[in-house]
Amino acid sequence: MKKIIFLxxxxxxxxxxxxxxxxxxxxxxxxxxxxxxYWSNCVTVFPTMTATVDCSLVTxxxxxxxxxxxxxxxxxxxxxxxxxxxxxxxxxxxxLSKCAQHVLFNLNEKHLSTQVSTIFEELYRRGKTxxxxxxxxxxxxxxxxxxxxxxxxxxxxxxxxxxxxxxxDVMTLGAMVDSEINxxxxxxxxxxxxxxxxxxxxAAHAVKAMIQSNQLPDFMLVYFPDNDHEVHKxxxxxxxxxxxxxxxxxxxxxxxxxxxxxxxxQCVFIVTSDHGQTRIGNEERFNIDLDLLLDSFRVLQxxxxxxxxxxxxxxxxxxxxxxxxxxIDKLAKIIEILSSESRIDLIAWKExxxxxxxxGGSGRIMQYQPDGPYTDSYGSAWTIxxxxxxxxxxIQEQEIQYGDYPDVLARLYGALHSQxxxxxxxxxxxxxxxxxxxxxxxxxxGSHGSLHxxxxxxxxxxxxxxxxxxxxxxxxxxxxxxLELMDEGKND
Numbered sequence: 001m002k003k004i005i006f007l008x009x010x011x012x013x014x015x016x017x018x019x020x021x022x023x024x025x026x027x028x029x030x031x032x033x034x035x036x037x038y039w040s041n042c043v044t045v046f047p048t049m050t051a052t053v054d055c056s057l058v059t060x061x062x063x064x065x066x067x068x069x070x071x072x073x074x075x076x077x078x079x080x081x082x083x084x085x086x087x088x089x090x091x092x093x094x095x096l097s098k099c100a101q102h103v104l105f106n107l108n109e110k111h112l113s114t115q116v117s118t119i120f121e122e123l124y125r126r127g128k129t130x131x132x133x134x135x136x137x138x139x140x141x142x143x144x145x146x147x148x149x150x151x152x153x154x155x156x157x158x159x160x161x162x163x164x165x166x167x168x169d170v171m172t173l174g175a176m177v178d179s180e181i182n183x184x185x186x187x188x189x190x191x192x193x194x195x196x197x198x199x200x201x202x203a204a205h206a207v208k209a210m211i212q213s214n215q216l217p218d219f220m221l222v223y224f225p226d227n228d229h230e231v232h233k234x235x236x237x238x239x240x241x242x243x244x245x246x247x248x249x250x251x252x253x254x255x256x257x258x259x260x261x262x263x264x265x266q267c268v269f270i271v272t273s274d275h276g277q278t279r280i281g282n283e284e285r286f287n288i289d290l291d292l293l294l295d296s297f298r299v300l301q302x303x304x305x306x307x308x309x310x311x312x313x314x315x316x317x318x319x320x321x322x323x324x325x326x327x328i329d330k331l332a333k334i335i336e337i338l339s340s341e342s343r344i345d346l347i348a349w350k351e352x353x354x355x356x357x358x359x360g361g362s363g364r365i366m367q368y369q370p371d372g373p374y375t376d377s378y379g380s381a382w383t384i385x386x387x388x389x390x391x392x393x394x395i396q397e398q399e400i401q402y403g404d405y406p407d408v409l410a411r412l413y414g415a416l417h418s419q420x421x422x423x424x425x426x427x428x429x430x431x432x433x434x435x436x437x438x439x440x441x442x443x444x445x446g447s448h449g450s451l452h453x454x455x456x457x458x459x460x461x462x463x464x465x466x467x468x469x470x471x472x473x474x475x476x477x478x479x480x481x482x483l484e485l486m487d488e489g490k491n492d
Contacts, residue, residue: 002464003267004219004485005207005253008057008135009246010050010228011448012273014040014459016239026243028250028260029461032271035264036463042473046411047071047320048275048448048455050228051084051107053475054137057274058221059116060479062414067113069418070449072315072439074324076421079306081315082111084136087440093303097156104146104165104176108139119219119479120168128486129217131170133206134198134225140168145178149196152176169217172206174198184209200226204249211256216267219482224249228277231446235279236454239446264464268485272475273458277446278319280433286443287435288343288428290314290321296337297330302438316436319449323424331422338426339363345429346391346451350416357412359390360429366390368409376400377472382409391451405451407474412451427451 018040020026021033045056045063049071052063059066075082083090084107085099102111112118120140123130132138143164153161165177172179174197175190182190182197185205190197203222210216230242250271257263280286291299297311306313306326312334313324323338325331331349335358338347342361349356354369364387372383374395388395391412392403402408415425427450428434435441448455460473467485470477 001218001486003216004482005216005267005269006219006221006482007224007250007269007271008054008221009224009243009271009273010226011231011239011275011277011446012227012243012246012271012459013231013236013239013276014457016236016243017459020240020243020247023240025240026247028247028254029271031254031260032250032264032269032461032463035261036269036461036465037469039460039469039471039473040457041406042272042458042460042475043406043411044273044275044456044458044475046415046451046456047317048450049317049320050274051136052415053274054135055112056476057478058118058120058135058137058139059112060119060476061116062410062476063418064414064416065113066116067418068107068111069415070315070317070320070322072317073322073419074300074313074315076324076419081300081302081313082106083302086318087438089438089440090302093438096152097159100148100152100156100160103136104160104163104173108137109166112137112139119221119482122479122483123219123486124168126486128219129170130168131210131217131220132168133170133172133203133220134174134223135221136223138165138167138171138221140166142167142169142171144171146176147178148176152196170210170215170220172197172202174202181206181209195225198225200224200246200249204252207253208256211253218486231277232442233445235442235444235446236277237279239277268462268464270478270482271459271461272478274475275448276453276455276457277448278430278450278452278454280442280445280447281431282444284443286432287441288341288432289435290316291435291437293337293341294323294334297334300326302436314436316434316439317449318439318442318447319428319433319455320451321426321434321436323426325422325424328422331424334424338424343429343432345427345432346425348412348416348425349423355413355416357390360426364390366393368413370413374398374400376402376407376409378407378410378474380410404453406453406456408451411456430454 344360366386
């Protein structure tokens with residue numbers, strides 16, 4: 001049985017990959033495509049933010065089942081905003097200790113639903129070995145000791161000394177988890193300037209070390225984050241150079257085998273992304289200031305304790321946001337104000353068992369719910385009323401055809417039902433991004449989070465097996481595909 005190496009490249013976009021292939025600048029990715037199959041139309045989940053996407057990837061479920069709403073969300077039980085680290089200003093405001101608690105422990109062991117199983121847990125039950133290299137979602141059965149660098153230990157008051165986190169047989173979170181692999185990683189790859197090992201060079205070196213020592217597990221998830229950082233800064237129009245650097249690290253992994261041909265003879269390689277990115281305009285008007293738009297309400301700010309005087313909570317996820325009405329009598333007024341802003345693309349909320357979607361500016365409305373006479377290309381059935389053009393749908397002979405918002409019905413439904421509280425989803429139109437106090441913005445750079453195809457379409461490459469992927473491909477279906485490959489003979 002072949003081993004499976006899953007390479008998750010943050011913010012890898014089909015159009016950039018296509019350009020690089022045409023320009024012959026990514027030989028490793030081109031080789032894998034030539035020895036396998038490539039789809040440019042794989043669809044990720046919503047919100048198009050890493051925390052939610054990774055949970056869907058490893059559990060094979062939408063947020064309504066795994067219960068991680070976004071990178072930023074409001075927890076009504078603890079009455080606090082959960083932030084899995086988005087920008088240094090947020091970390092400074094909340095405190096490094098609280099953010100580290102959410103990322104190192106709460107995400108996997110408290111927030112991620114126990115009603116779903118991760119790919120690592122499933123493989124353990126099947127007697128297979130697995131590894132997670134720098135992936136934020138890694139829950140399994142083995143305890144791994146936390147080993148923070150000295151300055152982080154001091155900054156968190158040594159709170160995490162003698163602590164551990166759940167993961168698969170082999171696990172790294174850069175240099176922050178005690179791992180035998182760290183002994184093989186050069187110290188410059190693990191320093192503070194290199195995000196304590198959460199970088200591409202560290203990930204590639206870790207994979208090489210396991211290949212060269214003949215210790216590859218049956219399945220390995222490898223996270224490459226650097227492309228995302230570059231695209232945020234330089235915008236998608238200048239993303240080719242960043243992807244060229246990623247390709248060099250993939251070349252290093254292929255070079256660890258006797259030959260590249262031998263690599264695909266021994267292993268199945270799956271390469272995909274968590275989301276795309278949208279280019280943001282370079283003027284202030286391309287930032288939709290939610291603090292200003294909602295200034296007639298008393299909004300809970302980051303780091304505050306919720307009180308009876310607060311009207312709502314805003315959780316900004318770049319090109320989407322959750323708005324939580326703390327007083328239900330304010331819901332209609334909040335929606336009215338949001339609807340008046342033409343830079344907002346979609347406003348959606350739960351209402352009498354249905355999802356209502358309203359277009360910003362125009363006020364056009366569509367409503368839908370699961371089950372019904374219309375079927376989409378993924379086999380899901382829906383009841384739809386109102387104006388399908390709100391989400392660029394076309395219905396022909398009872399079949400739903402998606403336009404600029406791929407798989408929008410299931411993805412939006414999953415996000416709105418990720419929590420059992422009143423909540424409003426808003427997304428920004430292309431070129432725009434939401435702005436909130438303390439949160440990062442990306443004028444003239446790249447951003448993501450929304451339902452639009454720019455944020456949602458991702459490439460998928462599978463090499464080293466003839467076993468087909470369910471089409472049209474979706475990231476949420478890849479867990480089931482990996483388990484199929486683990487069946488005897490299907491990945492030969």
